Every structure is written in C-alpha cells, then in structure tokens.
Amino acid sequence: xxxxxxxxxxxxxxxxxxxxxxxxxxxxxxxxxxxxxxxxxxxxxxxxxxxxxxxxxxxxxxxxxxxxxxxxxxxxxxxxxxxxxxxxxxxxxxxxxxxxxxxxxxxxxxxxxxxxxxxxxxxxxxxxxxxxxxxxxxxxxxxxxxxxxxxxxxxxxxxxxxxxxxxxxxxxxxxxxxxxxxxxxxxxxxxxxxxxxxxxxxxxxxxxxxxxxxxxxxxxxxxxxxxxxxxxxxxxxxxxxxxxxxxxxxxxxxxxxxxxxxxxxxxxxxxxxxxxxxxxxxxxxxxxxxxxxxxxxxxxxxxxxxxxxxxxxxxxxxxxxxxxxxxxxxxxxxxxxxxxxxxxxxxxxxxxxxxxxxxxxxxxxxxxxxxxxxxxxxxxxxxxxxxxxxxxxxxxxxxxxxxxxxxxxxxxxxxxxxxxxxxxxxxxxxxxxxxxxxxxxxxxxxxxxxxxxxxxxxxxxxxxxxxxxxxxxxxxxxxxxxxxxxxxxxxxxxxxxxxxxxxxxxxxxxxxxxxxxxxxxxxxxxxxxxxxxxxxxxxxxxxxxxxxxxxxxxxxxxxxxxxxxxxxxxxxxxxxxxxxxxxxxxxxxxxxxxxxxxxxxxxxxxxxxxxxxxxxxxxxxxxxxxxxxxxxxxxxxxxxxxxxxxxxxxxxxxxxxxxxxxxxxxxxxxxxxxxxxxxxxxxxxxxxxxxxxxxxxxxxxxxxxxxxxxxxxxxxxxxxxxxxxxxxxxxxxxxxxxxxxxxxxxxxxxxxx
Numbered sequence: 205x206x207x208x209x210x211x212x213x214x215x216x217x218x219x220x221x222x223x224x225x226x227x228x229x230x231x232x233x234x235x236x237x238x239x240x241x242x243x244x245x246x247x248x249x250x251x252x253x254x255x256x257x258x259x260x261x262x263x264x265x266x267x268x269x270x271x272x273x274x275x276x277x278x279x280x281x282x283x284x285x286x287x288x289x290x291x292x293x294x295x296x297x298x299x300x301x302x303x304x305x306x307x308x309x310x311x312x313x314x315x316x317x318x319x320x321x322x323x324x325x326x327x328x329x330x331x332x333x334x335x336x337x338x339x340x341x342x343x344x345x346x347x348x349x350x351x352x353x354x355x356x357x358x359x360x361x362x363x364x365x366x367x368x369x370x371x372x373x374x375x376x377x378x379x380x381x382x383x384x385x386x387x388x389x390x391x392x393x394x395x396x397x398x399x400x401x402x403x404x405x406x407x408x409x410x411x412x413x414x415x416x417x418x419x420x421x422x423x424x425x426x427x428x429x430x431x432x433x434x435x436x437x438x439x440x441x442x443x444x445x446x447x448x449x450x451x452x453x454x455x456x457x458x459x460x461x462x463x464x465x466x467x468x469x470x471x472x473x474x475x476x477x478x479x480x481x482x483x484x485x486x487x488x489x490x491x492x493x494x495x496x497x498x499x500x501x502x503x504x505x506x507x508x509x510x511x512x513x514x515x516x517x518x519x520x521x522x523x524x525x526x527x528x529x530x531x532x533x534x535x536x537x538x539x540x541x542x543x544x545x546x547x548x549x550x551x552x553x554x555x556x557x558x559x560x561x562x563x564x565x566x567x568x569x570x571x572x573x574x575x576x577x578x579x580x581x582x583x584x585x586x587x588x589x590x591x592x593x594x595x596x597x598x599x600x601x602x603x604x605x606x607x608x609x610x611x612x613x614x615x616x617x618x619x620x621x622x623x624x625x626x627x628x629x630x631x632x633x634x635x636x637x638x639x640x641x642x643x644x645x646x647x648x649x650x651x652x653x654x655x656x657x658x659x660x661x662x663x664x665x666x667x668x669x670x671x672x673x674x675x676x677x678x679x680x681x682x683x684x685x686x687x688x689x690x691x692x693x694x695x696x697x698x699x700x701x702x703x704x705x706x707x708x709x710x711x712x713x714x715x716x717x718x719x720x721x722x723x724x725x726x727x728x729x730x731x732x733x734x735x736x737x738x739x740x741x742x743x744x745x746x747x748x749x750x751x752x753x754x755x756x757x758x759x760x761x762x763x764x765x766x767x768x769x770x771x772x773x774x775x776x777x778x779x780x781x782x783x784x785x786x787x788x789x790x791x792x793x794x795x796x797x798x799x800x801x802x803x804x805x806x807x808x809x810x811x812x813x814x815x816x817x818x819x820x821x822x823x824x825x826x827x828x829x830x831x832x833x834x835x836x837x838x839x840x841x842x843x844x845x846x847x848x849x850x851x852x853x854x855x856x857x858x859x860x861x862x863x864x865x866x867x868x869x870x871x872x873x874x875x876x877x878x879x880x881x882x883x884x885x886x887x888x889x890x891x892x893x894x895x896x897x898x899x900x901x902x903x904x905x906x907x908x909x910x911x912x913x914x915x916x917x918x919x920x921x922x923x924x925x926x927x928x929x930x931x932x933x934x935x936x937x938x939x940x941x942x943x944x945x946x947x948x949x950x951x952x953x954x955x956x957x
Contacts (some may be wrong), residue, residue, distance in 0.1 A: 265783030299736020377418025
C-alpha cells in the first residue's frame with residue numbers, strides 16, 4: 205500500500221483539474237470562467253438608518269415588462285419625521301449575472317420634506333428572469349435605506365421572458381376577447397387606460413413589439429390629442445424603428461386634425477368624414493367570407509384622407525387613393541398601420557372574423573406566435589436561437605485568442621492523473637525505494653502541471669485587451685432622422701474593472717462617413733448598456749436557474765445612461781455591450797428615384813468616404829451596385845436587378861431547378877449576418893434562417909421596403925461613433941471593426957425627364 209497524504213492528494217488533484225479546465229476549456233465568451241468574490245461597502249442592504257423609506261415599486265407598462273430591455277420603474281419614497289436630500293438607486297443583475305446599478309434623478313438630487321411622499325421614475329434593464337431588485341435611497345450624509353423585491357414578488361407577475369412578444373394597447377383599442385386570443389398565441393397585451401401611465405422617454409418602449417392606439421371615446425381622444433411628454437416619447441420610438449397601429453374613425457377630427465400630435469401618424473391629410481356603404485374591402489383584407497354587419501344595411505362613417513402615401517391594403521372606390529381604409533406607411537425608420545375605423549366599436553367589435561382582422565393588423569404569423577422553447581435545443585446546438593445571438597457569437601471571435609479543444613483538455617487531465625497515480629508509485633517504489641518521498645514528487649508534479657497549464661493558456665489567449673465592433677447607422681432621407689446602433693465585445697486577459705462609453709463626433713472633430721457637416725446645435729443622444737443572450741439556454745437571460753455570481757460589487761450606469769463605470773470582467777472573459785444614438789440632419793448620400801417600368805434615377809455620394817459592397821432593395825428586386833466613390837453619382841438605369849429571394853438566399857441553378865443555399869446559422873460572417881438582419885422578412889424570415897429576429901427587430905428594414913421605400917445598404921471603412929474603454933487596448937489592431945450604413949429613400953411614381 206502506497207504511503208502518502210491521500211486527502212492532500214485528492215484536494216490537490218481536484219484543484220489541478222479545476223485549473224486545467226479553466227485554463228484550457230474556457231472560451232473567450234465564457235462568462236463563468238473564474239469564480240471570485242468582491243466586497244462592496246457601498247452596496248445597498250436592508251437598513252432603517254435613513255429618514256426616507258421605499259414604500260412601493262411599479263414596473264413597466266401596466267405592470268408588464270420584458271427581460272433584457274429598458275424598462276421604466278416608478279418608485280415611491282416617503283420621508284419620516286425629518287426632511288432629506290439624496291438619490292434613488294436600483295440594483296439588478298445584468299445578462300451576465302453581474303449586479304448593475306442605475307441612479308436618479310439624472311440632473312439634481314431629490315429634496316423631500318418631512319412626511320412627504322414622492323415618485324421617481326428610473327430606467328433599468330433586468331438581465332435575469334430570477335433577478336431580485338434592490339431599491340435604495342442614499343442621502344448626502346451617506347445614510348442608506350433600501351428594500352429588496354424578490355423575483356417572485358407579486359409586483360412582478362407581468363415579468364416576461366426576453367423572447368415573449370409584447371403588445372401595448374392604448375385607449376381600449378383591443379377588447380378582452382382579443383387579449384385572450386393573442387394569449388393563446390403566446391402574445392402578451394399590456395392595456396393602458398391613461399396616457400400618464402406611458403413612459404416619458406422612448407426607450408421605455410424598447411421591449412414592445414407593437415403599440416395599438418384606439419380613440420373611440422371622447423375623453424381618450426382629447427388626451428391623445430394634447431401635447432405631452434408621453435406622446436412625444438411614443439412618436440420618437442416609432443420614428444426610431446417602432447411599430448404602431450392607429451385605429452380611428454368617430455374621433456378622427458380630434459386625433460387627425462391640425463394641432464394634434466397624432467396628425468403626423470396619418471398617411472395623408474384629413475379632409476373630413478364620409479359614408480361607406482360596402483364592407484367588401486374589410487372582408488377581403490381579413491381573408492374571410494364572414495359578412496361585416498347586416499346584409500344590405502351596411503353604413504359606416506370613415507375619415508377621408510387625401511395624398512395617401514405608403515401601401516394601401518384596403519380601400520373603397522375605383523383606385524387605392526380614392527378612399528384608403530387600411531394603409532401601412534413609413535414614419536421615419538418605423539411603421540404605422542392606419543385603420544379608418546374603430547376596432548372597439550360595432551360592427552368590428554362583434555364581427556365573427558375579428559380574430560383574423562386583429563392578426564392581420566398586427567401582422568402576426570405562425571412563426572411569431574410559436575411556443576416558447578425549454579432551451580435544451582439551444583444548449584445542445586448553437587447556444588442561441590436569435591440573430592442577435594449569432595451576431596454576439598461573431599463578436600466573440602478574437603484573432604490571437606484560441607479556444608483549446610476539449611480533447612486536449614481531457615488528454616492533459618488523463619496525463620496528470622497518470623503522473624500522480626501509477627507513475628508516481630513506480631517512481632517512489634522502484635527508483636527511489638522510499639515510499640515517503642511521494643510527499644515531494646507529488647508536490648513537484650502539481651506545480652509542474654499547474655505552471656505548464658497556466659503558461660500554455662497565456663500563450664494561447666494572450667495578455668492584451670481586445671475589442672471587436674460592429675456599427676449600423678441608418679438614415680431616413682425624408683425625415684432626416686439618423687439612428688446608430690453600435691455593438692462592442694471586450695476581451696480582458698485579467699480580472700479588470702473597465703469604464704465604457706460610445707462617443708459621437710462633436711465640434712472640432714472630423715465628420716465621419718454618414719454625418720455630413722453636423723452643426724453644434726444637432727442633438728447628440730446616446731444610450732449604452734450590456735447586451736444579453738436571449739432564450740433559456742446556458743447563459744441565457746430566461747434560464748430559471750440563478751446565475752453564477754462572479755462579482756458582488758455593482759457597476760454603475762451614469763445618470764444619463766450614456767456611460768458605464770467600473771464594469772468587472774473576469775480573466776480571459778468578455779463583455780458584450782450595445783450603444784444606441786440618434787440625431788437629425790441630412791445624410792451624405794442622396795438619391796432621386798422614380799419608378800416607371802423599372803427603378804430609375806440617380807444616387808450621389810457626397811460623403812468623404814466610399815460606400816462599398818452596396819445593394820439596394822426595392823419591392824421584389826435587389827440591385828447590386830458598384831462602390832459609390834466620394835463625389836460620384838450613379839445612374840440606376842445602368843444597373844440590372846435580380847429578385848430579392850435570388851440574392852438573399854444565394855439561389856443557384858442546378859440542372860433545371862433553382863436551389864436556395866441554406867442559411868448557415870453556425871457562421872460568424874459579420875457581413876452576411878448584418879445583411880440578413882437588415883432584410884430578414886424579405887429573405888423569408890424564420891422559415892429560411894431557422895433563427896428568430898426579435899431582440900433587434902428594429903434593425904429589420906423589410907417593412908419599409910414593403911411600404912414602397914428603397915433601402916440602400918453599404919459598408920464604410922470607418923465608424924461614425926468612437927468606442928471608449930478605460931483601460932484601453934494597447935494596439936489599434938486589437939480586433940476587427942465593421943461599419944454599415946443603410947439609407948431609406950422615397951420612390952416617386954411621377955414620370956422623369
């Protein structure tokens with residue numbers, strides 16, 4: 205029997221196995237690569253030391269909110285016997301299981317008198333379905349009172365998984381029967397009865413798929429027609445890529461009349477109410493044979509619009525522009541579906557085909573209403589089921605950082621076990637002849653393997669901070685709205701706390717491609733946050749298991765949500781970030797397009813940089829364009845189109861058949877991923893890609909193409925916004941950088957010269 209320290213050998217053996225597994229098996233995106241603890245004296249705890257108490261918390265829209273998206277939380281605080289001055293803080297887990305903290309109000313501290321009760325709205329992103337929420341009030345003298353709301357608190361019954369579709373109904377546009385019908389299709393409806401229940405900032409709608417606006421009652425119409433921060437935020441959300449349905453008829457004079465903020469939502473100019481005596485247009489739109497109203501006695505007052513723009517899906521008269529009834533129109537970078545009737549009133553309220561009508565208005569398809577998966581397939585295959593996850597996976601690939609295959613890890617572990625077992629026995633028994641020398645040989649073996657594993661891991665994964673970036677900048681030529689979406693993934697070779705920010709060009713800096721002569725008065729707005737992985741798979745935000753806590757100390761969002769401070773990243777791990785910015789000014793690429801028998805006109809690049817790998821989508825056609833050089837103008841008459849499906853699906857001819865190339869879900873080709881994200885519906889949606897497109901659905905410009913706009917996509921050599929990390933990467937070529945610009949142009953039906 206071999207003499208030696210069996211318990212010590214076992215402990216050291218397990219330690220070495222853990223070291224080897226961490227050193228060799230942890231990938232660049234492994235957020236649980238190394239367990240560590242950190243203490244934070246400033247972390248909020250349950251306390252009664254402050255004179256102010258947290259008395260209530262109201263989350264989201266009518267109590268409904270989605271994991272992984274910005275959400276408005278209304279926090280009620282009440283002072284005790286003495287006044288107080290301070291700030292409200294909220295701490296939640298992010299998508300990696302790391303505590304993050306927001307604080308407010310952003311501009312000045314809260315002054316609250318003795319016995320007074322106040323409400324404060326903070327915006328936060330909850331990154332885990334099982335995350336607790338800690339709300340605190342921190343006074344200027346350092347006293348803190350806080351309250352922890354557990355994940356199973358009744359206030360959070362409306363917490364939705366990151367993949368669950370969410371519809372907001374304002375003003376009673378949907379009936380209880382509609383809510384039940386949509387719930388069967390896994391779509392949740394948040395019913396808002398009062399406008400002041402809506403967020404006053406557009407990012408409060410980030411997790412919303414569609415907003416339905418109804419105004420069948422006089423009081424609702426009056427409130428919706430008034431100027432308010434809530435209506436302005438709703439309009440800005442739609443402009444930046446949101447989707448809304450406007451159902452209006454009886455109160456159209458108030459909703460669509462001059463001076464109403466919703467008048468801009470109409471696809472034309474409101475002229476007045478006219479009688480409609482036939483219902484066939486609605487029945488055709490709903491694809492039903494069920495009659496609307498009594499046979500032979502149909503009469504409905506509907507608003508008449510002149511100069512209707514967009515795609516007319518239902519109309520009365522000899523042409524689509526005579527009396528448009530259902531119109532899908534572009535609004536900035538978003539879409540509004542205009543319905544010239546009241547959904548909540550007869551004859552539509554009790555129509556037998558109402559379900560089909562509602563589903564068509566919401567554009568609900570079978571793929572959008574699929575059952576939520578358990579996540580097992582994600583774990584055993586790709587680890588994601590959304591295009592956002594594929595883009596995140598592409599950003600997780602760093603040159604010079606290698607993932608050691610499992611077979612090598614297993615080989616090294618086997619060699620280690622052999623060395624501390626039979627080989628060690630033969631060495632001390634046959635060579636040394638002294639069994640007690642195992643105390644020395646075992647220690648040497650452990651040190652050699654541990655040091656070798658660490659040295660090899662360092663050589664494979666490096667010692668440099670690395671950053672991969674993808675930027676997508678969208679320009680709408682009519683509204684002159686510019687929207688930027690920046691993605692960055694940071695690789696850290698050590699346990700480090702970073703400060704992050706995305707910075708747009710400002711006065712004194714050279715204008716980047718896509719931003720033409722920005723003035724000092726142009727708004728420069730920015731949001732930055734972490735980017736989580738949707739779904740219930742391993743590392744997903746919807747997983748019911750409690751995330752592994754690598755860090756206890758929360759990092760901070762800046763009060764304006766435009767920077768992150770002291771974000772910890774574990775050794776040889778990554779952090780995925782997303783920034784969103786918006787402005788309003790003319791873009792550097794202009795177009796004059798018209799349609800005759802085919803698309804005609806010109807596209808001029810007035811920017812300082814070329815636009816490469818260009819493709820223009822219009823209706824069913826894709827136009828592959830040459831590089832648009834600065835100062836040059838392209839004549840579209842010289843470009844031959846091909847069908848959108850042929851281009852996006854890479855259709856080839858094999859014998860007498862056209863064969864589509866299957867979409868490679870395991871590919872990390874950034875150009876191909878962004879192309880499909882830009883035209884997911886045009887490519888066939890989830891039926892073609894096998895991946896949903898919900899997390900970043902606003903990046904899909906297919907709906908704008910379907911409303912009659914032309915969309916140009918190209919790649920620029922340099923980014924518009926600058927990513928700032930502290931500590932910063934040592935080398936400029938520490939990662940890859942892709943920058944895409946997408947332009948939305950109107951197309952005229954008037955004949956050209």
